[in-house]
Amino acid sequence: xxxxxxxxxxxxxxxxxxxxxxxxxxxxxxxxxxxxxxxxxxxxxxxxxxxxxxxxxxxxxxxxxxxxxxxxxxxxxxxxxxxxxxxxxxxxxxxxxxxxxxxxxxxxxxxxxxxxxxxxxxxxxxxxxxxxxxxxxxxxxxxxxxxxxxxxxxxxxxxxxxxxxxxxxxxxxxxxxxxxxxxxxxxxxxxxxxxxxxxxxxxxxxxxxxxxxxxxxxxxxxxxxxxxxxxxxxxxxxxxxxxxxxxxxxxxxxxxxxxxxxxxxxxxxx
Numbered sequence: 001x002x003x004x005x006x007x008x009x010x011x012x013x014x015x016x017x018x019x020x021x022x023x024x025x026x027x028x029x030x031x032x033x034x035x036x037x038x039x040x041x042x043x044x045x046x047x048x049x050x051x052x053x054x055x056x057x058x059x060x061x062x063x064x065x066x067x068x069x070x071x072x073x074x075x076x077x078x079x080x081x082x083x084x085x086x087x088x089x090x091x092x093x094x095x096x097x098x099x100x101x102x103x104x105x106x107x108x109x110x111x112x113x114x115x116x117x118x119x120x121x122x123x124x125x126x127x128x129x130x131x132x133x134x135x136x137x138x139x140x141x142x143x144x145x146x147x148x149x150x151x152x153x154x155x156x157x158x159x160x161x162x163x164x165x166x167x168x169x170x171x172x173x174x175x176x177x178x179x180x181x182x183x184x185x186x187x188x189x190x191x192x193x194x195x196x197x198x199x200x201x202x203x204x205x206x207x208x209x210x211x212x213x214x215x216x217x218x219x220x221x222x223x224x225x226x227x228x229x230x231x232x233x234x235x236x237x238x239x240x241x242x243x244x245x246x247x248x249x250x251x252x253x254x255x256x257x258x259x260x261x262x263x264x265x266x267x268x269x270x
Contacts, residue, residue: 003114006190010112011065011090013194017110017201018063018092022049024209025061025096028216029053033061041253042068048258052265055216057099060261065090068252087252088114091122092201093245095262096208101228102218104128104135104176104211105235107262108204109245110197120185120197123158124204125166126211127176127235129228135211136177143180146203150196158182168238175238232267239263 022033031053039045046064053059067088091111098105110122126139140159147154158180166175180200185193239246239262249259 001190003118006112006118006194007065007088007090007114010194010197013198013201014063014065014090014092014110017198017205018047018049018061020205021061021094022051024205025051025056025059028209028212029055031056036257038255038258040064040066040068040255042066046255046258048255048261050261055099055103055212057097058265059094059096061092061094062258062261063090063092064254064258066252066254086115089252093258093261094204096212097232097264098212098216100216100218100220101129101224102132102220103215104132105232105264106204106208106211107179108201108208110182110201112197118186119183120193121183122197122200123162123179123181124200124207125162125176125179125181126207127231129231130224131177132211132215135214139177139179139207139211142203142207143200146196146199147180149199150192154196155180166238168234168242170237170241171234173234175234226268229266229268230270232264233269236263236267 026032029051031051033049033051036048037045038048044066046062046066049061051059067086069086089111091109093109094107096106105127108124110120112118112120124143126136128136144155147158159178161183162179162181163174165181166178168175187193246259
């Protein structure tokens, strides 16, 4: 299979998965996503899908397929640029912030990147304000099942990577309750790698929709909401100070609204 066919297969999957997420979230919420297209400064572009509804205070499900050339001051930070300064990247990114502080926030993304090399990345994680132990365990079980479908060693490896990545060094605390974080996935079996990435997407869809449905009708207080707003402040700090995806998007000329889609609609700092 040549690289152009791989690009076509991955970008088509990310669009299909976007549609699955949006359809299921609309079924849960009763409201509809608003969609906006954007053009990349080089080639390609993406679509932002945002819903502010009855259950979701703000949820974004974005897809993009872009190509271009790295600036000299950034290309040294990206794998494969020794052979070629150009890049092609396609992916899906989701962040959900809920009205109820009893329902966790969720983040999920997967991507396929091509430079002089090519690889997959992504994962999913859960960030509750009030930790629902049963649902957190279910989320991790879904991630483990996705990992085990490809390699029984993946879950512990990618869980540890998630714990290390989604950490706020300036506060010495984790962003949430973890998940999996995959970077530079490239084995000798591209079909298996792609199948794994698809399983991660479907497992995230199952976990997120199930947990939201289980918790969305639980009662909560204004004190609970206050805690949620402070927790969201930590989310903002991580994404602006430490997230490599934010830096990649900005430095490669991505759409600012799409890049900052992850920001919650409201947050507080003590």
